[in-house]
Amino acid sequence: MGFAKIDHHRTERCGAPEAIYCQGKTAEQVAQIVERMNQGAHDILATRANAETFAAVKKLVPEAEYHETAKLIIVRKETLTPDPDRFILVITAGTSDIPIAEEAALTAELMGHRVERVFDVGVAGIHRLFAQEEKIRSANVIIVAAGMEGALASVVGGLVNKPVIALPTSVGYGASFEGLAALLGMLNSCAAGIAVVNIDNGFGAGRLAGMMNSMR
Amino acid sequence: MGFAKIDHHRTERCGAPEAIYCQGKTAEQVAQIVERMNQGAHDILATRANAETFAAVKKLVPEAEYHETAKLIIVRKETLTPDPDRFILVITAGTSDIPIAEEAALTAELMGHRVERVFDVGVAGIHRLFAQEEKIRSANVIIVAAGMEGALASVVGGLVNKPVIALPTSVGYGASFEGLAALLGMLNSCAAGIAVVNIDNGFGAGRLAGMMNSMR
Amino acid sequence: MGFAKIDHHRTERCGAPEAIYCQGKTAEQVAQIVERMNQGAHDILATRANAETFAAVKKLVPEAEYHETAKLIIVRKETLTPDPDRFILVITAGTSDIPIAEEAALTAELMGHRVERVFDVGVAGIHRLFAQEEKIRSANVIIVAAGMEGALASVVGGLVNKPVIALPTSVGYGASFEGLAALLGMLNSCAAGIAVVNIDNGFGAGRLAGMMNSMR
Amino acid sequence: MGFAKIDHHRTERCGAPEAIYCQGKTAEQVAQIVERMNQGAHDILATRANAETFAAVKKLVPEAEYHETAKLIIVRKETLTPDPDRFILVITAGTSDIPIAEEAALTAELMGHRVERVFDVGVAGIHRLFAQEEKIRSANVIIVAAGMEGALASVVGGLVNKPVIALPTSVGYGASFEGLAALLGMLNSCAAGIAVVNIDNGFGAGRLAGMMNSMR
Amino acid sequence: MGFAKIDHHRTERCGAPEAIYCQGKTAEQVAQIVERMNQGAHDILATRANAETFAAVKKLVPEAEYHETAKLIIVRKETLTPDPDRFILVITAGTSDIPIAEEAALTAELMGHRVERVFDVGVAGIHRLFAQEEKIRSANVIIVAAGMEGALASVVGGLVNKPVIALPTSVGYGASFEGLAALLGMLNSCAAGIAVVNIDNGFGAGRLAGMMNSMR
Amino acid sequence: MGFAKIDHHRTERCGAPEAIYCQGKTAEQVAQIVERMNQGAHDILATRANAETFAAVKKLVPEAEYHETAKLIIVRKETLTPDPDRFILVITAGTSDIPIAEEAALTAELMGHRVERVFDVGVAGIHRLFAQEEKIRSANVIIVAAGMEGALASVVGGLVNKPVIALPTSVGYGASFEGLAALLGMLNSCAAGIAVVNIDNGFGAGRLAGMMNSMR
Amino acid sequence: MGFAKIDHHRTERCGAPEAIYCQGKTAEQVAQIVERMNQGAHDILATRANAETFAAVKKLVPEAEYHETAKLIIVRKETLTPDPDRFILVITAGTSDIPIAEEAALTAELMGHRVERVFDVGVAGIHRLFAQEEKIRSANVIIVAAGMEGALASVVGGLVNKPVIALPTSVGYGASFEGLAALLGMLNSCAAGIAVVNIDNGFGAGRLAGMMNSMR
């Protein structure tokens, strides 16, 4: 394949399969890359995949699954047993942040981690967040997906002594500038120890959470 | 004075004396404007005044006072009795936000309002904020001064059913972009009913709070 | 519902029902949230709703109304009698600002306020504005919706001693940068005491106006 | 002089002497350029000159004058009689805009035009502007210098049927972003027929006004 | 009409009919405004009109014309004889700038001016420009429409002693940021006496040119 | 043709035919320009052409070819023999950068150069890059096309003593801001001697590479 | 102390003492806060402290130390024994990034971690980096401090299967926009699993690294 160089050593080197980023690739290119990677032994993940891309993949690799909300294609080849005592918690500020949050959650699950979800607990009704305080405190790593002003990351960061991954989303309008407001808010969080990833980068947040949760 | 047109009708029209914005004016110009306004019956307020400007004013109007933290020059000519039951609360996220918060508080006090202050209760240690919940709930209007990510405005906005004035400050560094991150955060607040003013505009926040607190 | 946490206590706490922000939610999700909230006693408001979303809501909650210009879905459950002596005035600079202005006006009306409208009185033909001066002076709170350079907010703010809510719209092209020029203009208004909300945030402006108009 | 090429033909070609922009040049360089240009027959103008630069110029060209407010060095060599019936009006929104406005006014006067000045008539107290309506209507060309939100240009542009030159200044703070808010406001003015120049470009505004006022 | 206030006095006051800006208005709204304005005696101009809007206008005002390239609807009611000795020249850097240039040219022609056009003479092949030097020098006012880096305005501005109106267009890609590069280039032109208008604001450039060309 | 001035002297002057930039031109305009240029003796290149434009060209100039990935129309009229010992290398960071890279490669080939391609060797798996080190070191000029953070240009620039042309692409999402992150990264490269072109400007990169490779 | 609320519970809650951010506070305020915190049992850290602030602290708390390069004041009260097998590696691209890198390193050391340093191994001379490959691979957590284009974070991220904290610095000029280029580059890194912090936020990077290194 002239258009892609597959990185078979990556799993050994980095602890997770290289993902395929589908935007800017034709459905046919993605399908061929998945087929080639399917000759290896590791799980395969394709992000930002639309239905048309999935159809092309399905034709060449029938066992591929599609997660529509998260826009992920997954081919499962490994069986990993999560450690039930060390879970990753994925929190969203609103309902509209769920697709990006699911991209993060599924990525971490594919890496063999237990993932819990708490959705729609933004700071404007902060009692909804505090109702989940016990779960928040028992998580090992927390991902906070939020758009608009992204304040939830600061509040959660102030509650726990575990790393918080701030995942800004492009949810919002006007002066949210497609996620810029949330991104800047999270980068300037007054709570120390917050790790920020790119806007809408659920995959990166999931991978980072998985890496952290594997440390021991 | 060719360089300034004084607006003697303003108090009748708008409920508060026009303030003098000192930046970009020479100390001498400010002093002359204050002197001219001193012929009227109303309080005088000069914002963003440095010590040199105050010295020039003091020479022409000896009764002028200087509030160094807030960089305000005040000439008091009226005696207004605040309504003790309706107070404005000024909250800051951090210690560094105090100068701007004081500009707001003194402006509102000069308009005849009772002002309470709660400083350094940012969201990274949210129990410090909740320790003040009773005071927050009994305020009539609340000003929240915060730099960095400005999340405090959203949290306070979600707690009360009174108007919250979000006052972004330029406190921060790096991607705070001199207050831009706080400003965008506050404009995108998920708490509805938040009024935003310009970065470091303590005077505007104080004036707006005074106006709201006068409504009945 | 895993995807949304409904905030039944909000009306008591904040004086108004929580609104549903429809963008980024599926029609089906909005419909289910409205149906669940319909079990409560309070009015329901869904903003930025398109026709497809309304159709889904209508199926589950037949009494829902749709305001197409303002893109609002409303379910009325309360009967509030506005105080005729205290009205909110909604002004637009141009005809293209009307949809956002209506979002603000309907939001405030749903909160039980009398709302008056004056449309298309931008500063380029300032006599059109002054022809409305009496109405402007008798309003209790004023919302000014304007795109392009947003200068109308400053002019109105200089005329009255009541709070002015500046509502920038994305009307314009080129260097308006989808409302940024209006937003910056309003934040830098030389008229003190102006409250700014996010670009196109008619709902926020309406809610804030309602809150202010309830103060006494 | 290796560092500068003087453009002796410019006056014939463009109707005005080339000005020397002093920033980024050493005092010595400016002085040598002025001395060389002084061998010609035309007036000389050096903009953004500080006192040190003037001292260096004065040593080589003793007849040079310094206008401190406008930061201009002028060497007068021509006697032009302005047409009293066609005047340029320079208006400022505030006192702090005067230095830039004077740069514009002096530039136009040096080109042989009558210039009138009206300072400190910003839109927040719009009756101050209307008190000058007759003078505004009798001007042939109008320059409006304003910082902050720059709304004055739109209001003046709506009052007259003569060209208005909008001159944004860097007066302001916070979200004025050193004149950006005023610049964007003026570019998006809802009043048609407004000519915008760079932030703080008093020289350019004066030159443009002079050119326009020479048309017949 | 609740949605629009027609400004019948504008022609007397400003020398040109108020134009209707079609974006953000429904086809029906535009048609009704044109019909109402058609009761007056002046020409009517609607900018940024698409075919659907024209169809709606045509139904109510059959004599309306549509200029597709420039997206203008015109209703001619006046006969003005241009002064053949004083013409406005409209220059473009490339072929893609023609639609905006035509908006400017037609606007000025409707105001009763003679307009000449020279298209596709950008600075990358500067001999194409110099081949037109005589025409450029004989123009009374020049409009330069250019996207990308907008350098043509500076070169033309350096050639003539008449006002140059720089009209940035959104032609370009990547770091042109939809016309921002051209706009900034024109605002910073090293040629003095250049009047800048908003990106793609052909109407404003045409109106300003007409105003200037009427001065005598 | 009123809408375009063809620059027949360009090849002599600049060593390459003027290309036609198709965006913002109608298919008919492009076709007519190609037909006119076809009367000359040089190759013709039209960039950013879609299928509809190609169809229009094909009708008038049947020998035209279309390169779909690169969106180029080419009419070959010259036979140039590349120097096999001096080749241009085109490298991409990912598969999604290929269309822009092909625009560059085909442009350089049309100028008579040998071009080699190495795709999908981004820095996240840097051994893929080093596997190509010999080819990289033997190239005479290198083009590096990369989106996202654009780091590949710095790494390649540090490996060779030949000029590197950094070609940022708009591949990415969120805070890539449509290629801005890659552009800024490349402009700030810590490797000296890197030549940057506009985002997605494959044509410019190819032309520049051709010019450099012709130097001797 | 009205100006600060000390958060004595923070160590229990978050695993590290609250740091004092000195910018925007007077030397006297910092000194009083340190003195008050000194009554507790935990280490104290004050960031971005200048010499004058340290002098004020020293007077009240003589055992305070000053780290000039990193601008840190430290009061040591605890003795923590680092785990020698799990170290944090701090890497810089250049010499100018060292002050920020030291802020990170000292913060992590104060939390009880072993920290190793590798400075001046930017990607423009990538063999300098690979000479350190063994140390890089044996680290448990890696902080990469880099200004300019920030590419080093991507290269390191591609080499290891441990979390990488990308710390952008404001080192650079021109289009680095005071660290923005490095920040955007790091957010868009093609290497997955990178945690980004604010520009020049060495403290946050150190705290995050310490938190991660404590996970087991």
Place this chain on the structure above:
Amino acid sequence: MGFAKIDHHRTERCGAPEAIYCQGKTAEQVAQIVERMNQGAHDILATRANAETFAAVKKLVPEAEYHETAKLIIVRKETLTPDPDRFILVITAGTSDIPIAEEAALTAELMGHRVERVFDVGVAGIHRLFAQEEKIRSANVIIVAAGMEGALASVVGGLVNKPVIALPTSVGYGASFEGLAALLGMLNSCAAGIAVVNIDNGFGAGRLAGMMNSMR
């Protein structure tokens, strides 16, 4: 030296000694790096050096020279004879661009190239440029240093068939945004084959020119 890793192999690899970028380094650090590099056989270049840094270097390496305008420290150790037939031409738009242009020129001269200079020939007086046309056409590589709108690069790029390196400078004010306008203008140049470097990056431009001029 813990703070710097010297890259002795660089000259062989890249054809030019590694330069020392002085900003962000102490004078003492620079002096030590120069001293260490002085043990090698190659010329040494330190950029953006102030007088204090030079004094520190001079003490350890007495043969070092200082070029004040260009802010360069040079230690000459090699004797290279330039090829007189292949020269690099450095052009500036204005006098204020000379310091950056000299940084470029001296860098290229140190690499062993003949450099010619033509200063102050900006496009506003384009005949000054054309007076130099012969010299421009005989150059082998051209560097164009320009601030403000940077249009000179486009005009020169259209005149020649040799590579043009566009070097934006931070000369300007207001909407030049410290060189951003020039940078964007150059990136969007309508003349193909222009290589852009960072704002004020004279060193990079000189290095790139030297590399190109060495190709044969």
